[in-house]
Amino acid sequence: MLFNSLTFLVFFAIVLPVYLRIHAWDWRKRWLLLSSYVFYGAWYAPYTLILLSSTTVDWWLARRIDQARSASRRKALLMLSLCANLGLLSLFKYTSFILTNLHRLLPGPLAQSLPADPGLLLPVGISFYTFASLSYTIDVYRRDIRAQASWSDYALFVSFFPHLVAGPILRAKVLLAQIEQPQQPSQQQIAWGLVLLIFGLFCKSIMADQAFAPITDLVYTQVSRFGSLDTWIACGAFSAQIYYDFAGYSLCAIGIALCFGFSFPDNFHFPYAASGFMDFWRRWHISLSTWLRDYLYIPLGGNRRSPLITYRNLFLTMLIGGLWHGASWMFVLWGGLHGLFLALERRLFGRSGAPANLAVILGTAFIVTLLWIPFRAHSMPQMWAILSHLWPATKGTSQLLPFHRAVVPLLLALTLAFQYFARHSSIEAIFQKCPGWLQLGLIAGAMISLYLFSGGDEHAFIYFQF
Numbered sequence: 001m002l003f004n005s006l007t008f009l010v011f012f013a014i015v016l017p018v019y020l021r022i023h024a025w026d027w028r029k030r031w032l033l034l035s036s037y038v039f040y041g042a043w044y045a046p047y048t049l050i051l052l053s054s055t056t057v058d059w060w061l062a063r064r065i066d067q068a069r070s071a072s073r074r075k076a077l078l079m080l081s082l083c084a085n086l087g088l089l090s091l092f093k094y095t096s097f098i099l100t101n102l103h104r105l106l107p108g109p110l111a112q113s114l115p116a117d118p119g120l121l122l123p124v125g126i127s128f129y130t131f132a133s134l135s136y137t138i139d140v141y142r143r144d145i146r147a148q149a150s151w152s153d154y155a156l157f158v159s160f161f162p163h164l165v166a167g168p169i170l171r172a173k174v175l176l177a178q179i180e181q182p183q184q185p186s187q188q189q190i191a192w193g194l195v196l197l198i199f200g201l202f203c204k205s206i207m208a209d210q211a212f213a214p215i216t217d218l219v220y221t222q223v224s225r226f227g228s229l230d231t232w233i234a235c236g237a238f239s240a241q242i243y244y245d246f247a248g249y250s251l252c253a254i255g256i257a258l259c260f261g262f263s264f265p266d267n268f269h270f271p272y273a274a275s276g277f278m279d280f281w282r283r284w285h286i287s288l289s290t291w292l293r294d295y296l297y298i299p300l301g302g303n304r305r306s307p308l309i310t311y312r313n314l315f316l317t318m319l320i321g322g323l324w325h326g327a328s329w330m331f332v333l334w335g336g337l338h339g340l341f342l343a344l345e346r347r348l349f350g351r352s353g354a355p356a357n358l359a360v361i362l363g364t365a366f367i368v369t370l371l372w373i374p375f376r377a378h379s380m381p382q383m384w385a386i387l388s389h390l391w392p393a394t395k396g397t398s399q400l401l402p403f404h405r406a407v408v409p410l411l412l413a414l415t416l417a418f419q420y421f422a423r424h425s426s427i428e429a430i431f432q433k434c435p436g437w438l439q440l441g442l443i444a445g446a447m448i449s450l451y452l453f454s455g456g457d458e459h460a461f462i463y464f465q466f
Contacts, residue, residue, distance in 0.1 A: 001039055001042040001043065003197075003200070003201065003204075003249065003252045003253075003256075004201055004204055004205050004454075007042070011035075011038075011039065012256065015031075015032075015035045016259055016260070018031060019031055019032065019260060020185075025182040025183075028182075028183075029152065029153065029156055029179065030152065032156055032160065032161075032260065033152060033155055033156045033159065035161065036156065036159040036160055036161040036164060037051075037052075037159060039161040039164070040124075040125075040159060040161070040164060040165070043124045043165075044121065044123070044124075047121075047123040047124075050088070050123055050126070051123070051129065051158070051159060052155075054084070054085065054088060054129070054130070054133060054158075055133065055154065055155050055158045055159065056151070056155075057081070057084050058081055058084075058085070058133045058134075058136060058137050058154075058158075059147075059149070059151050059154045059155070061077050061078075061080060061081045061084075061137055062081075062136055062137045062140045062147040062154075063147045064077050065077045065078060065081075065137060065140050065141050065147065066140050066146055066147035066148075067147075074141055075141075077141075078137060078138065078141045081134065081137040082134070082137075085130050085133060085134050086130075086134075088126075088130070089126055089127065089130045091120070092120050092121075092122050092123055092126060093122055093126065093127070093326075093327055094327045095117070095118060095120060096117050096118075096119070096120070096327065097327030097328070099114060099115070099116075099117050100117070102114055124165050125164050125165030125166060127324055128163070128164070128165065128166060128167045128169055129158050129159070129164060131169045131288075131291055132157070132158060132163075132169050132170055132171075132172075133158050134295070135169075135171045135172060135291065135295065136154070136157075136171075136172040136176075138295055139171070139172060139173060144173065145172060145173050145176075149172075149176050149179075149180065153176060153179050153180060154172075154176070156179055157170070157172055157175050157176045157179055160175065160257070160262075161256075162252075162253040162254075162256040162257040162260075162262075162264070163253050163257070163264065166246075166249050166253070167249075167250070167253070167267060167285075167287055167288070168250060168253065168254075168264055168265060168267040168286070168287035169287040169288055169291050170264065170265075170287065174265065175262065175264075178261075178262050178263065179262075183260065183261030183262060184261055185258070185259060185260060185261035189258050189259070189261060190258070190259050192255070192258060192428070193254075193255040193256065193257070193258030193259035194255065194259065195255070195431070195443060196251045196252070196254055196255025196258065196427075197251070197252050197255035197256060197259075198255075198443060198446050198447060198450075199248075199251055199255075199427070199446060200247075200248045200249065200250070200251030200252035200253075200254075200255060201248065201252060201446075201450055201454075202248070202446040202449060202450060203244040203245075203247060203248030203251060204244065204245055204248035204249065204252070205248075205450055205453075205454040206446075206449050206450065206453055206454065207240070207241075207244035207248070207411075208240075208241045208242075208244040208245040208248060209245075209454075210453055210454070211240075211244075211407070211408070211411055212237040212238070212240045212241035212244065212408065212411075213237075213241050215233060215234055215237040215400065215404055215408055216234055216237045216238040216241055216376070218234070218399075218400075219231060219233075219234030219237075219386075219400075220234065220238075220376060220377070220382065220386065222399075223382070223385045223386055223389055224385065224389075225399050226389060226399050226400070227389070228389060228390060228391060228392045229405070230399060230400045230405070231386060231389040231390055232390060233400065233404070233405060233408050233409060234386075235369055235370070235372070235373060235386070235390070236369055236408065236409070236412045237408050237412075238372055238376050239272075239365075239368065239369040239372050239412075240411065240412055240415055242372065242375075242376075243268075243271065243272065243415075246267075246268070246285070247267070247268040250266075250267035250268055251427075253267075254266070254267075265286070265287065266286060266426070267285060267286050267287050268283065268284065268285070268286065269282070269283040269286065269423075269426075270283060270418075270419035270420075270422055270423045271283035271284035271368075271419075272365045272368070272415065272416055272419045273361055273365075273416075273419040273420045273422070273423035274361065274364050274365075274368075275353070275354050275355065275356035275357070275360045275361050275364060276345050276349070276353045276354030276360060276364055277338065277341045277342045277345050277354075277364065277368075278342060278345060278346070278353040278354070279353055279354070279356075279364075280364060280368060281338075281342070288321065288324075289321075292317050292320070292321050293317075296316075296317050296320060297313055297314070297317040300312075300313040300316065300317070301313055303351065307346075307347070310343075310346065311343035311346070311347070314339050314342045314343045314346065315336065315339035315340065315342075315343060316339070317339065318335040318336060318338045318339030318342065319332060319335050319336050319339060320335070321335045321338075322334050322335015322336060322338070323335065325375075329380070330374045330375065330377055330378070330379070330380070330383065331374075331375065333374045334371060334372075334374045334375040337371050337374070338371065341367065341371075358420075361420060362416075365416060373386050373387060
């Protein structure tokens with residue numbers, strides 16, 4: 001059930017009014033829990049059992065960790081939670097990847113002795129709800145929170161449908177605290193939530209799917225036909241596509257949650273206005289970058305030891321962050337390159353990061369765009385083909401229409417300019433500063449565009465595959 005589908009709009013139009021009509025908070029939460037499992041079951045109903053099992057195991061283990069007095073017992077229970085969650089994630093997400101690589105590396109007889117690829121269907125959102133659930137048991141182990149939540153409250157925290165399948169990756173200390181207290185959304189919250197939903201759908205369906213995705217898909221699948229200019233345009237188009245796709249999803253999730261009275265943290269903050277890679281990861285997929293910082297980078301030692309160890313920690317964190325995105329060496333390469341640039345920036349500029357001037361901001365956006373190439377490419381040959389076609393001497397003829405060659409760079413320039421001037425603000429603050437007629441015009445324009453140009457297609461969000 002996609003946010004940009006008619007099915008979801010019908011689902012939302014049923015769930016929200018019923019929620020608002022229920023007065024008892026316990027029954028409201030039960031309604032949301034039931035609705036969330038219906039939402040998840042719409043993808044593939046049997047996999048609700050995986051979600052249910054993972055939720056129950058972590059809830060039970062967290063209570064045992066909280067009650068344990070022995071440090072060794074608490075650590076053993078935490079390790080059990082880590083093994084259960086990461087083992088489940090690895091089974092569904094990385095089994096095929098591991099077996100494929102072992103078949104390539106091992107001699108013939110050993111390779112033939114390996115089991116066949118089971119071809120497991122990846123449960124949608126498993127990477128997101130696994131990290132959300134793990135944050136709970138780790139925080140309980142660290143004594144940052146107590147494991148006092150009821151099973152139903154904890155199950156709602158994990159499965160709450162706005163964030164379930166593609167984030168933001170919420171922490172228990174953020175969402176559980178809201179679940180435990182009655183939430184009564186105001187008219188202003190519902191109105192702003194619906195505005196965010198409309199803007200998010202506009203970002204996804206119009207900007208990502210209609211403006212940028214066709215150019216990206218055309219060039220990446222038939223790169224040999226295109227010359228240098230068109231290849232550069234396609235690389236820029238994917239950089240914008242993935243931003244509008246995922247930031248659009250996050251706006252939808254934040255807006256939908258707000259309609260129910262829940263406040264989600266921002267997941268994007270104008271990342272293409274970042275001054276360096278440290279700043280980029282403070283602005284891009286914030287819930288993941290902070291999760292990796294708090295539960296991986298800092299436990300590895302962070303920056304508390306020698307510079308060499310700090311560089312190692314940055315590199316390992318980004319390697320694992322790349323692998324989190326998918327079972328492919330291309331994602332590992334993408335993460336490793338980001339780790340290298342983070343280490344290089346720290347070596348050159350120290351803990352404060354690169355200076356915040358226009359040249360650094362443009363340079364960061366340019367390098368980030370190039371680094372999206374291994375992320376988007378399905379294989380190493382495809383990546384090298386794209387890179388080789390960036391050179392002016394590349395053979396190939398211009399295949400893009402003059403309209404696309406003019407409009408896509410213009411939209412890219414407008415995107416960069418808007419993010420640059422808005423980098424110290426927020427969407428809500430900018431919208432509130434607009435006069436009333438302009439606010440209505442923006443909302444109406446987005447809705448009319450969705451009606452006229454979305455085409456009725458239901459394109460999955462890019463991050464659903466992770």
